[in-house]
Amino acid sequence: MVYFVNLQLEPIYKTLREDRENSVALQCKRYCNRLFDIECDLHNLSPDERYQKRHELAKPVLDEFFVWLKSLSPATKTGLGQAVS
Template identity: 35%
Template sequence: MCGCWAHVRRKFNEALVGPAAKQPDSKEAIGLAYCNKLFDVEKKAEHMTPEERHELRQKEAKPIIEEFYKWIEACWADTLPQSLLGKALTYAQNQKKYLTAYLADGRIEISNNRAERSIKPFVIGRKNWLFCNTPGGAKSSAAVYSIIQTAIENGLNPQAYLEYAFRQIQLQDTLCIEKLLPWAEEIPVSCKMPNKKA
């Protein structure tokens, strides 16, 4: 299980209230700067292999995180626990085990922003699905939605992809389902969104 550094960064950003907190040497600004440094490391790793990303994180991100947690320990003495800064520090401290988990594997992302963006349409649209008549209907809707979102994540136009998949299902007596999955090499270029990598 992994934590999300974007949530930590957001909490320090929310603590930047008032002129004193907005000074570059304030604890709120320093906490935010640590988080930003970690995201800067991730920008460097954007096009790296998981192995290269893991190596970069060990070299650059791990020392930043170690320094960040030493800094948190030093902050407790004169920080009110219920202040916005106190809440940001407490969150980071309580989530340490999960926040540092991404260092162990280059395939793990530093934040869950991408996952949250992918479910945002579902969260917004759930009022429309409130009235599924049966649990089976709700389960079917969820399955279709999952297929559509997976197609989008793989750079496919969902409508073109579904039309292609349904056509293939109708045309073939024996079907190899692996060849119809959104990440399959057999998916034609006509199903792909422009300027997207599958």
């Protein structure tokens, strides 16, 4: 019986996993992780070199993030809407 129920629920679980993969929170986390990875790579540089490399490596990621963020256009009364505006 349990096996049958799991077979019936598997398409629902798959959809939930796919929705989670495309969620706004996960997309945002991926941008943050890219920025953290860049910072980790720069930790041995001097402050001036770090500034230069941040501008070179992190700025394009931030620009891409803000373009993505503006494309969401969430309802203004939601938490996401307030965070974006």
